Amino acid sequence: MTRSLDVCLTPALIPLYNVEDYIVVVIDIFRATSSICYGIENGAEAIIPVSEVEECAAYREKGPGYLLAAERNGEVVSGFDFGNSPFSYTAEKVAGKTVVLTTTNGTHALHLSRKARKIVIGSFLNITSLCTWLRAQQGNILLVCAGWQNNFNLEDTLFAGAVIEQLKNNGFILDDPAIAANDLFQIGKNDISHYLSKTSHGERLRKLGIEKDIEFCLQIDLTTAIPVLDGEKLVKLV
Amino acid sequence: MTRSLDVCLTPALIPLYNVEDYIVVVIDIFRATSSICYGIENGAEAIIPVSEVEECAAYREKGPGYLLAAERNGEVVSGFDFGNSPFSYTAEKVAGKTVVLTTTNGTHALHLSRKARKIVIGSFLNITSLCTWLRAQQGNILLVCAGWQNNFNLEDTLFAGAVIEQLKNNGFILDDPAIAANDLFQIGKNDISHYLSKTSHGERLRKLGIEKDIEFCLQIDLTTAIPVLDGEKLVKLV
Secondary structure, eight states, X not given: OOEEEEEXXXXXXXXXXXXXXXXXXXXXXXXXXXXHHHHHHTTOSEEEEOSSHHHHHGXXXXXXXXXXXXXXXXXXXXXXXXXXXXXXXXXXXXXXXXXXXXXXXXXXXXXXXXXXXXXXXXXXXXXXHXXXXXXXXXXXXXXXXXXBTTBOOHHHHHHHHHHHHHHGGGSEEEOHHHHHHHHHHHXXXXXXXXXXXXXXXXXXXXXXXXXXXXXXXXXXXXXOOOEEEETTEEEEXX | OOEEEEEEOSGGGGGGXXXXXXXXXXXXXXXXXXXXXXXXXXXOSEEEEOSSHHHHHGGGGGOTTEEEEEEETTEEOTTSSBOSOGGGOSHHXXXXXXXXXXXXXXXXXXXXXXXXXXXXXXXXXXXXXHHHHHHHSOSEEEEEEOOBTTBOOXXXXXXXXXXXXXXXXXXXXXXXXXXXXXXXXXXXXXXXXXXXXXXXXXXXXXXXXXXXXXXXXXXXXXXXXXXXXXXXXXXXXX
């Protein structure tokens, strides 16, 4: 049986796919899904993605076991424990805790994908572990790029292309966005950091002074944990 | 003053742009905008893009000066003079006539772009003429890919990348989709026909038996006319 390996380039295009037919991988390289992978690897009990800052704040009353993380347009929202910098997701900070997270793009993509057969989280940090698992599953795979404000961005698409690179010789049928993503990866793969430095989002993030975050998020196979959505929580896939 | 050169990858993403701020180029390489360029070059008085088959049919009562063209999912709709094969837009057929055209993707993109400062039509057939004109204008440019059923396709994006190739050394700022489109063009440019043969849409069109149309639509600079939207009609830019 043939399997489809498709790429949804922005959350705005999710309605074009029957997500029920897919295992979905949500991708928000700078920085939500990189930080989620790192946090789950470092022993966070769970990460709860919520859409709104208010939903996130509501967890404050539930006690000290919850860390509240809120990011909008690349910055920590005032009054929250932290945003989506991976350096906030170290073992010292998150082990044994539940993080409630709202971000501009990543949690939006997650929520729109809710009806998928299964939702997992991808980043360069866990790419090989993720691809090994994906290869062993049955059925179609949809790589959902969180993008930037509902539009296409290069970093998420390039990562989708990197996943396709590891999976493509297994009889998958690629849709046009998947072909494009993989071709872009061919152009960027020898120096991803340099390739992405020309993007508009990279420029935005540089202005926010988070070059170290960017560098961190482009590390390959630093982790092996695969975060999976279980009800409303992201937990470690076992 | 800097100018933006942006690419809207599918009609579904048009709402993300303030089209009022742009000169829009509508792109539907296989086959609507290629045929429109060819028809205007060959003396069609005007081409009227309409959204629905019924709107197109309504022109039947207006007399023999109107040719009715309707395409859905790559095929001529039964009862219409023709669809969007470029071979239907020869001088013998269209000179002095007004063509009323509805297509799956191209006219959809046109209608969603209506508020733009100006709307022109692009295809490989008129690319150099189009780019020469674009270079001489003021303000921002948005290349709108008609795509396939509201999703990304390779052929329209590759053409956007070809336009960017001709324009990019004139101080334009490119958004991420524009960077990606131009990079894909670098991969495909030496043999566009071969590159596109791997696309899903190319496969669909091959099944419809229109390989000759595809070959025709990939000819570069066969024409010089630039179709421009004037009210509800596409006419020759003078």
